[in-house]
Amino acid sequence: MTDHGHEIDWRSVTRGAAFVPSLVLLTALVVIWAATGADYFWPMWAALGLAIPTGLWYAVRWARLRPKGGGRWYAMQASVSVVLVATCLAVWAMSGGGFFWPIFPFVALSVALALNPLAFRPGQRKLEVRVDELTRTRSGALDVQASELRRIERDLHDGAQARLVALSMQLGRAEERLADHPDSAALVRQAREEATAAIRELRDLARGIAPPVLADRGLVAAVESLASRSTVNVEVVGHLDHRLPPVVETAAYFVAAESLTNVAKHAPGASARVTLHLDGAMLVVEVADNGPGGANPAGSGLTGLKQRVEALDGRLEVHSVAREGTVVWAVLPCE
Amino acid sequence: MEDQALLREGMVALLAENGIEVVAQADDGPGLLRIVDGHQPELAICDVRLPPTFTDEGIRAALEARRRHPDLAILVLSAYVEPVYTAELLAAGQSGVGYLLKERVSEVRTFVDSVKRVAAGGTALDREVVSALIADRDRSGDGAARLGALTPRERETLELIAQGRTNAAIAREMVVTLGAVEKHVSNIFAKLDLPAGDDDHRRVLAVLAYLRATTAQ
Numbered sequence: 001m002t003d004h005g006h007e008i009d010w011r012s013v014t015r016g017a018a019f020v021p022s023l024v025l026l027t028a029l030v031v032i033w034a035a036t037g038a039d040y041f042w043p044m045w046a047a048l049g050l051a052i053p054t055g056l057w058y059a060v061r062w063a064r065l066r067p068k069g070g071g072r073w074y075a076m077q078a079s080v081s082v083v084l085v086a087t088c089l090a091v092w093a094m095s096g097g098g099f100f101w102p103i104f105p106f107v108a109l110s111v112a113l114a115l116n117p118l119a120f121r122p123g124q125r126k127l128e129v130r131v132d133e134l135t136r137t138r139s140g141a142l143d144v145q146a147s148e149l150r151r152i153e154r155d156l157h158d159g160a161q162a163r164l165v166a167l168s169m170q171l172g173r174a175e176e177r178l179a180d181h182p183d184s185a186a187l188v189r190q191a192r193e194e195a196t197a198a199i200r201e202l203r204d205l206a207r208g209i210a211p212p213v214l215a216d217r218g219l220v221a222a223v224e225s226l227a228s229r230s231t232v233n234v235e236v237v238g239h240l241d242h243r244l245p246p247v248v249e250t251a252a253y254f255v256a257a258e259s260l261t262n263v264a265k266h267a268p269g270a271s272a273r274v275t276l277h278l279d280g281a282m283l284v285v286e287v288a289d290n291g292p293g294g295a296n297p298a299g300s301g302l303t304g305l306k307q308r309v310e311a312l313d314g315r316l317e318v319h320s321v322a323r324e325g326t327v328v329w330a331v332l333p334c335e
Numbered sequence: 336m337e338d339q340a341l342l343r344e345g346m347v348a349l350l351a352e353n354g355i356e357v358v359a360q361a362d363d364g365p366g367l368l369r370i371v372d373g374h375q376p377e378l379a380i381c382d383v384r385l386p387p388t389f390t391d392e393g394i395r396a397a398l399e400a401r402r403r404h405p406d407l408a409i410l411v412l413s414a415y416v417e418p419v420y421t422a423e424l425l426a427a428g429q430s431g432v433g434y435l436l437k438e439r440v441s442e443v444r445t446f447v448d449s450v451k452r453v454a455a456g457g458t459a460l461d462r463e464v465v466s467a468l469i470a471d472r473d474r475s476g477d478g479a480a481r482l483g484a485l486t487p488r489e490r491e492t493l494e495l496i497a498q499g500r501t502n503a504a505i506a507r508e509m510v511v512t513l514g515a516v517e518k519h520v521s522n523i524f525a526k527l528d529l530p531a532g533d534d535d536h537r538r539v540l541a542v543l544a545y546l547r548a549t550t551a552q
Contacts, residue, residue: 154389157414161437162338168441169345173352176443192441199438203415212415216383216390221419228418 022050048090055083074116081109135313139247139335142311146247153210161202168195211253219249223256223274230272231264232289238276244283248334251308252276252285255316258305259287259328267291270325281334288327295320302328339382346380346440353447362386364396371400371407378408378431378454383420394420401427408453412437416463433459433499449499458499484526492519 029043059079066075088102171192178185206212214222220238227234243249256274263272270291277284295302297318305328309316314332339362347357359370363386371379379400385392397409408431411424421434433453439461440446449459485493488509495505506516 154384158384158389159338161414162342165437165440166338166342166345168438169342169349169443172441172443172446173345173349176352196438196441207415213417213419217419225417225419 022054026050044094048087048094051090052083052087055086056080059083077116078113081113085109139312142247143245146245146250149210149250150215150246153206153212153215156202156206156209157212161199161206164195164199164202168192168199171195210250214249214253215246218243219252220276222249222253223276226253226257226260227274230260232260232268233271234260234263235271235273236276237273240276240278240283244334247312248283248332251312251314251332252283252330254308255285255305255328255330256287258301262295262301262328263287263289263291263326266295267326278334279331283332283334285330285332286327288325290325292322293320293324293326294322295326305330342437349440349443350447350450353443355447355450364392364399367393367396368400368403371404375404376407378410378450380410380412380450382437383411383413383417391420394423398423398427407431408456409433410435410450410453410459412440416461418464421460421464429458430456431458434464435459435461436463448504452499458497460498462494462498485523489519489523489526492516493523496520496523 026043026047029046033039033041033043059082060076063072063076063079066072085102085106088105092098092100092102171188175185175188175192178188211222211225213225218240220236220240223238224236227236244252260272260274263270267289270289272287272289275284275286275288295318297320302316302318306316309330309332312332314330316328316330318326318328320326343360343362347360350357358374358376361367361370367379367381367385370376379397381393381397383391383393385396393411397411400407401409405428409424409427410433411420412435413420414437416436424432424434431453433449435446435449439449453459491509492505495508500508502513502516502520506513509516
């Protein structure tokens with residue numbers, strides 16, 4: 001049985017259920033019935049006989065299209081139950097009605113269905129709900145963290161640093177006016193230089209927290225900026241036509257940054273290529289170099305990256321073969 | 336934003352003290368464009384980050400202003416060095432552009448020189464931007480070998496040239512004689528295979544063109 005996805009493929013319906021032979025057989029029976037006097041309409045029982053396996057076949061097929069896991073078996077039980085109840089209803093109707101006995105199989109199957117998750121997998125549902133909840137809150141927490149870091153970077157640059165710039169500018173103006181008092185001017189200059197040093201420190205701090213160009217321009221521009229600062233030759237291949245969630249951008253940025261730092265440290269003569277692309281809802285980041293290879297994937301830098309990526313339900317792999325270079329490959333879901 | 340206004344007021348005072356008339360101020364990108372359209376100033380000074388999103392509105396507004404008024408000189412101030420932005424500014428035209436770190440405003444004399452130079456159609460690139468560009472060129476392709484041939488003093492001179500400094504200013508900065516700077520400059524042009532220009536302006540353009548050509552490859 002092939003998997004046809006979630007859409008109904010009518011060609012497979014007619015083919016898979018031996019539709020044509022069934023139709024021929026039923027037509028033949030109806031002709032025989034008509035020829036033998038069109039008495040009690042017995043061909044309907046033959047039709048029912050053909051309908052039951054067909055119904056079961058569709059029930060199983062439908063259930064198999066559900067996502068893997070406990071849910072699929074539960075769907076299987078439900079769909080088979082529906083077919084059985086429908087069969088009972090048909091038999092009841094075809095045998096002339098009367099006492100409504102299909103109520104018994106209906107109740108029995110419903111009870112079995114209702115008890116199933118509790119009877120076979122105690123706690124399963126609860127666990128699924130909990131996993132859902134944890135996944136949601138974790139990604140929420142990481143999102144909040146990434147946006148908060150960007151806000152802090154902005155506040156540092158546009159708040160504290162702007163004030164320090166205003167201060168150093170005033171000191172600069174004061175220094176100009178003190179041209180006739182060299183001693184005082186020297187003092188003011190010292191103060192101004194201190195302020196400038198503080199501005200520089202703030203800038204380094206802010207960059208370490210969240211690279212400004214990442215927030216301003218997005219991932220590709222930030223990686224290009226990284227590449228232009230790297231001491232090895234780096235080619236960036238990538239085009240993303242929309243911004244990704246901050247948490248994904250930040251993780252991808254640090255994968256590129258850490259990997260390029262490693263290239264510069266362990267393969268100073270090599271050149272590297274960073275590739276960024278979206279594969280459906282997944283962002284794929286690849287940093288490949290032509291250095292000596294043989295990197296230790298259990299090294300602290302790579303372990304940290306792996307944790308960062310896995311916290312977002314992503315995957316990170318390192319392939320490093322001696323004399324064949326190193327490839328760091330990460331895939332990150334973007335919701 | 337209060338902090339931004341503080342900075343702007345200070346800047347206006349500083350420029351006025353140094354004989355530069357400020358015709359108008361604005362606090363966002365559309366405001367900048369309105370001023371530029373209305374007052375037709377010689378020069379616009381703006382921050383990279385402007386309201387409402389504080390990302391790169393300033394650069395975008397500056398480029399748009401430049402597109403509408405090709406003669407307008409533009410000086411962009413930024414809290415951080417970003418080679419990507421410098422490249423975009425230079426791509427919009429190499430005369431009358433500047434990109435400086437904000438803290439340079441505290442070196443009043445140098446800053447005012449930069450403002451005047453940009454207004455007069457020159458360039459002013461922050462020394463950190465220039466060294467990032469040169470470091471970048473250093474590693475790649477054809478330019479690497481040529482730049483590699485420069486001595487440390489010549490390289491320093493090239494950085495200062497790229498910032499838009501005159502030979503006299505370079506001599507002061509490097510604490511050498513004017514003659515020594517002139518020698519460095521002609522050596523640089525010889526090693527970089529550039530024809531020596533007749534004036535400072537063409538000289539800067541040549542250097543920048545060279546830097547940009549090697550960036551593009």
